[in-house]
Amino acid sequence: MKHEYYFLTAKQLRYQRAKHVMDFILALAMLLVLALPMLIACVLQKASSPNEPIFFRQLRVGRGGKAFTITKFRSMKSSAPKYMPTGELQDGALYISRLGRFLRDTSIDELPQLFQVLRGEMSLIGPRPLIRQESGIHELRKELGVYQLRPGLTGWAQVNGRDLLDDEEKAALDREYLERMSPAFDAKILLMTVSKVLGREGIREGARNGF
Numbered sequence: 001m002k003h004e005y006y007f008l009t010a011k012q013l014r015y016q017r018a019k020h021v022m023d024f025i026l027a028l029a030m031l032l033v034l035a036l037p038m039l040i041a042c043v044l045q046k047a048s049s050p051n052e053p054i055f056f057r058q059l060r061v062g063r064g065g066k067a068f069t070i071t072k073f074r075s076m077k078s079s080a081p082k083y084m085p086t087g088e089l090q091d092g093a094l095y096i097s098r099l100g101r102f103l104r105d106t107s108i109d110e111l112p113q114l115f116q117v118l119r120g121e122m123s124l125i126g127p128r129p130l131i132r133q134e135s136g137i138h139e140l141r142k143e144l145g146v147y148q149l150r151p152g153l154t155g156w157a158q159v160n161g162r163d164l165l166d167d168e169e170k171a172a173l174d175r176e177y178l179e180r181m182s183p184a185f186d187a188k189i190l191l192m193t194v195s196k197v198l199g200r201e202g203i204r205e206g207a208r209n210g211f
Helices: 010-048 098-105 108-118 135-144 167-180 183-199
Strands: 055-061 067-073 123-125 152-154
Touching (some): 010 067, 010 108, 123 183, 135 167
């Protein structure tokens, strides 16, 4: 892969500003629609593991390389290392709770990130936010200009392999999204996301670090 920095065009910069407004409106609408399922997830979390927290919070890298705290429904046991990609954990699947496996497979665990979208820390669509310990792909993203974008709830890499991609492939797809970012392309990714989640495509057991 050729590591050449890409600068957003003037048209893309204008769209990025409009996208921020659209993200807020859509995230608010989604939270209103999904309020009951999210409440049920909270109740089930507490019922299945009374001594475990409902939410999992973790520092991730966002736009401009700045750190922010991501919130998810907890899917792993508290004994799991907090700042290690789950795919790198020895017997990582053993750390996932019974309810957590369902939440991860359906991507319900990601829904609390809609609040990060409301705060402007994330977008509905963009490169997935990573932990700082994933240094290899961070360097690739910096070289390619990917951190000009807000991280997304879903993204082009996630609908093109998800857990089955290596760092070079993920970074290449992030770069492709950077170059092609537009209303039509975002709509395509959103529709593909629904299809992939329903079909549970690209999931490797115990490896997922986000939709």
